Amino acid sequence: MKALLRADLYRLFRSKFFYILLIVSFALALITFLLYLAISEISEGEDGLMPFVMTAEQLQMLSFDGTIGYMAAIAAAIFVCGDYSGGGMRNKVVIGCGRRKIFYSKLIAVSFASVCIYIAIQIVVFVLGGGAFGWEGASAYHVISRFIAGLFMSLACAAIFTSVALLVQKLSSSLIFGIVVIFAVTMIVSLLSVAASMLDSAAFDWIYKIFARLTPMGQNSLLMAGEDDYWVLTAISAAWVLLAVFAVPVWFKKRDIK
Amino acid sequence: MEYVLTTQNLTKIYRHAAAVDRVSMHVRRGDIYGFVGRNGAGKTTVMRLICGLAGKSGGSYTLFGKRDDARGIDAARRRVGAIIEAPSVFPEYTARENLQVQCAALGAEEGNITALLEYVGLAETGRKKARNFSLGMRQRLGIAAALVGSPDLLILDEPTNGLDPQGIVEVRELLLRLNREKGITVLISSHILGELSKLATAYGFIEKGALVKEISARELEDACRKSVHITVSETEKLPYIFERSLGLTEFKILSAAEADIYGDVKIGQLALALHAGGIELLRVQEKDEDLEGYFINLVGGER
Numbered sequence: 001m002k003a004l005l006r007a008d009l010y011r012l013f014r015s016k017f018f019y020i021l022l023i024v025s026f027a028l029a030l031i032t033f034l035l036y037l038a039i040s041e042i043s044e045g046e047d048g049l050m051p052f053v054m055t056a057e058q059l060q061m062l063s064f065d066g067t068i069g070y071m072a073a074i075a076a077a078i079f080v081c082g083d084y085s086g087g088g089m090r091n092k093v094v095i096g097c098g099r100r101k102i103f104y105s106k107l108i109a110v111s112f113a114s115v116c117i118y119i120a121i122q123i124v125v126f127v128l129g130g131g132a133f134g135w136e137g138a139s140a141y142h143v144i145s146r147f148i149a150g151l152f153m154s155l156a157c158a159a160i161f162t163s164v165a166l167l168v169q170k171l172s173s174s175l176i177f178g179i180v181v182i183f184a185v186t187m188i189v190s191l192l193s194v195a196a197s198m199l200d201s202a203a204f205d206w207i208y209k210i211f212a213r214l215t216p217m218g219q220n221s222l223l224m225a226g227e228d229d230y231w232v233l234t235a236i237s238a239a240w241v242l243l244a245v246f247a248v249p250v251w252f253k254k255r256d257i258k
Numbered sequence: 259m260e261y262v263l264t265t266q267n268l269t270k271i272y273r274h275a276a277a278v279d280r281v282s283m284h285v286r287r288g289d290i291y292g293f294v295g296r297n298g299a300g301k302t303t304v305m306r307l308i309c310g311l312a313g314k315s316g317g318s319y320t321l322f323g324k325r326d327d328a329r330g331i332d333a334a335r336r337r338v339g340a341i342i343e344a345p346s347v348f349p350e351y352t353a354r355e356n357l358q359v360q361c362a363a364l365g366a367e368e369g370n371i372t373a374l375l376e377y378v379g380l381a382e383t384g385r386k387k388a389r390n391f392s393l394g395m396r397q398r399l400g401i402a403a404a405l406v407g408s409p410d411l412l413i414l415d416e417p418t419n420g421l422d423p424q425g426i427v428e429v430r431e432l433l434l435r436l437n438r439e440k441g442i443t444v445l446i447s448s449h450i451l452g453e454l455s456k457l458a459t460a461y462g463f464i465e466k467g468a469l470v471k472e473i474s475a476r477e478l479e480d481a482c483r484k485s486v487h488i489t490v491s492e493t494e495k496l497p498y499i500f501e502r503s504l505g506l507t508e509f510k511i512l513s514a515a516e517a518d519i520y521g522d523v524k525i526g527q528l529a530l531a532l533h534a535g536g537i538e539l540l541r542v543q544e545k546d547e548d549l550e551g552y553f554i555n556l557v558g559g560e561r
Contacts, residue, residue: 003365010362014351087346087400092363094309094342095407096335256312 004097004105008079011088012109017078018116021071025117028067029124033059037132057138059129060146063121064223066186068150069216072114072157073164073178079113080106080165081174084258093257100249107162107244114158118151145230146223152237153223156216159244167251169258185217193221216240260287262411262443263308267317270303270467277303279467280317285411285445285460290437292458293447294553300467301447302343305415308445309340322410336364339409341417345400349389353380353399356388360406370406378402378432394425401432412436414446418453426450430457455549465557482547486519489541490532493517503531518545 012018036054043052083089083106092102135143164181165174192208195201212218219233227233263285270278278300285291295301306312308319310331319326324334348356357371375381378398383391388399397417404412414433418426434457436442448454454461461478463470473481490496493511500506500519504527508520519528525542532539547555 004363006365007359007362010359011348014355086348087344088348088359088363090309090311090342091340091346091360091403093311094335094338094340094413095364096310096332096338097363098332254313256306 001101001105004092004101005108008105008109009112011083012079012113015079015082018075018113021075021113021117022120025067025071026120026124029063029121030128032062032065033124033128033132036062040133054133055138056125056129056133056135057143059133060122060125060143061224061226063125064150064153064220066182066217066220067121068114068118068154069157069182069220070179071117072110072154073161073182074175075113075117076110076158076161076165077171077174077178079110080162081169081171084169085171090257099252103162103166103249103252104245106166107159110162111155111158114154115151118154122147122150142228142230145228145234149219149223149230149233149237152234152241153216153219156237156240159241160216163244163248166248167255169255182217185215186221189215189218189221261285261320262287263319263321263445265304265308265317265319268304268307268314268319269316270300270307270312271315276315276467278307281464281467281469282317283462283469283472285443287410287443288437288441289460290433290444290446290458292454292461293445293464294449294451294454294461294549295447295464296449296557299464301464302415303467304464305340305342305413305445305447309338309342309413310335311342336407337410338413339401339404339407339411340413340415341397341400341404342413342415345396346403347388347391347396347399349387351388352385353383353388353391353402356399356403357406360403364407366406374402374405377405377435379428392425394421394428397421397425397429398432401429405436410441410443412442412444412446414444416448417446418448418450426453433457451549451553461549463553463556470556478549478552482549482552483520484522484546485544486523486525486528487543487545488517488519488528488539489515490517491515491538491540495535495537499531499535499537503535504528515540 036059040052040054089102093099161178164177168174168177189208189212192204192211196205196208212222213233213236216237219237222233261284265281265283267280267282268278269276269280281304293301293304303312307314308321314326321331322334322337324330348359351359353375354371357374358368361368361371372381378401380395380398380402383395388396391399401417417429421429430453433444433446437444446454446457459475460472461475462472493514493516496511496517500509506519506523510518512518529539
C-alpha cells in the first residue's frame with residue numbers, strides 16, 4: 001500500500017494537470033474576490049449608490065460555488081483513467097498489488113489533490129478576503145465549521161469521482177459522467193430551491209433540503225446560502241467517503257480491467 | 259516436472275458464449291511456451307485470466323503452486339511480469355521515469371534501473387519521452403518495466419505485433435537472453451508462427467477458446483519432419499522390407515495399415531519393394547510441414 005501510494009503521488013506531483021487545476025481554481029477564486037472588491041470600491045466612491053458591505057465570511061460562503069466538485073471530477077478522471085490508458089493499472093493488478101489497495105491508493109491521491117484545490121480556493125478567502133474585507137461580525141465557530149464542512153465535501157467529491165473513474169475506466173466517459181452528474185444535481189437543487197421559495201411550499205422546502213444535504217454538490221448551495229448545520233453536512237460527506245471505502249472494493253474486485 | 263503455471267478447465271463466458279472453453283495448459287519452469295491461435299481464438303483472454311485482469315467463469319489456475327483462489331496468490335503474482343495487449347508505458351515520461359514509477363509501485367530498489375535499461379538497449383534514450391519512442395523501443399521498455407520485480411515468469415501477449423523486422427529480431431534476441439541468462443520462463447502468444455518457432459520450446463494451440471493441443475518443440479519437430487505417409491494392406495513385414503530392400507532406418511509403424519517413412523524416399527523403388535514383398539501399396543502422402551502447416555492442419559484450416 002505504501003509503495004502504491006508512493007507511485008501514485010509520484011505521478012500526481014509530476015502531472016501538469018494537477019498544477020493546472022490548482023492554478024485554475026485559485027484564479028477563479030481570485031476573480032470572484034477581485035470582482036467583489038471592485039464592486040465594494042465602486043459603491044463606496046459613488047454617491048447615490050447603496051453601500052455594498054462585503055466581509056470575508058461572505059466571501060467564504062460564496063467560495064462554495066461548485067468549483068471543487070468539477071475540479072475533483074476532472075482530477076479523478078485524468079488521474080485514474082490516465083493510469084488505465086497508460087497500462088499502469090493493468091501492471092499493478094498483474095504484479096499482485098491487490099485491487100483494494102490499488103483503489104485506496106488512488107482514493108488517497110485524488111483526495112489529496114481535491115484538498116489542495118480546496119485549500120487554494122480558501123487561501124484567497126482567508127488571506128486576500130480577510131485582508132481586504134475583514135472578519136467583522138463573523139463567528140470563529142461558524143467560519144471554522146464551514147471550512148471543515150467544505151473540507152469533507154471535497155473529500156466526498158474525491159471519493160465519488162474516484163469511484164466513478166475506477167469503475168468506468170475510460171477518461172471521456174468518466175469526465176462526461178462526472179460533469180453531467182454535477183450539472184444535473186446543481187440544476188435539480190436550484191429548481192427545488194426556486195420551487196420551495198416561489199410556491200412557499202413546506203413539502204418542496206423539505207425535499208430541497210434533504211436532496212441538497214445528501215449530495216456534496218447540493219451541499220454547496222446550502223453553504224452558499226448560509227446554512228449552519230455544518231456537522232450534519234460533514235457527517236453526510238464522511239458517510240459518502242465511508243461508502244466508497246467499503247463498497248467500491250467489492251465492486252472493483254468483480255470488474256474486468258481494460 | 260515443475261510447472262510454474264497450470265490451468266484446470268479454465269473457462270470464461272461472455273454473454274453465453276465461451277471465449278475460453280475449459281483450457282488446461284501446462285507451462286514448465288524454464289520453458290518458452292508459445293501460445294498459438296488465430297485472432298479471436300482466446301489467447302489474450304486466457305492471459306488476462308491468468309494475470310487476474312478478468313474474472314473466470316469456471317475452472318481454476320495455479321501459479322507457482324498457488325491456486326487462484328488461495329490467499330497467497332498475490333504473492334505468487336509478484337513473481338510475474340506481463341505485457342498484455344500493449345506495453346504499460348506512460349508516454350509523458352522518459353524510459354527511466356517509467357521504470358521509477360514501476361519501482362515505486364513494487365517497492366523495488368531504483369538501483370537496478372540503469373542495468374535494466376542497458377539490458378533492453380534503452381540506456382542511451384536520456385530525456386527522450388516515451389511518446390517519441392519507436393514501437394520496438396516501447397515494447398522493450400514494456401519488457402523492462404515487466405522485469406523490474408525480477409519476475410520468474412514473463413507473460414507476453416503478441417510482443418512483436420506491429421514491429422518492423424529489426425524490432426522483431428531485437429525482441430526475440432532479448433527474450434532468448436532472458437530465458438538463457440536469467441532462467442525466466444516465458445509464456446508468449448503470437449500468430450506470427452515463423453517467429454515463434456525460433457523461440458519456443460513448447461507450444462499450446464488454441465482454437466475457438468479451446469486448447470486443441472500441447473506439444474514440445476521436439477515433438478513438433480518430429481511431427482513436422484519431411485516424411486512419406488503410406489497406407490498399405492499390412493504392416494507386419496514392413497520393417498524387414500524397409501531395412502533389407504530399401505536400406506531405410508528412420509520410419510514409424512503407426513497402425514496395421516499405416517506407416518511414416520522419414521527422409522527422402524523414391525516412391526517407385528518403394529512401390530516395387532513392397533510389391534516384391536507381397537504388400538499392396540494403397541496410398542502415398544508426402545508430408546513436409548512447418549509450424550504454420552501443422553497449425554492449419556490441426557485447427558482444420560477453415561475460417
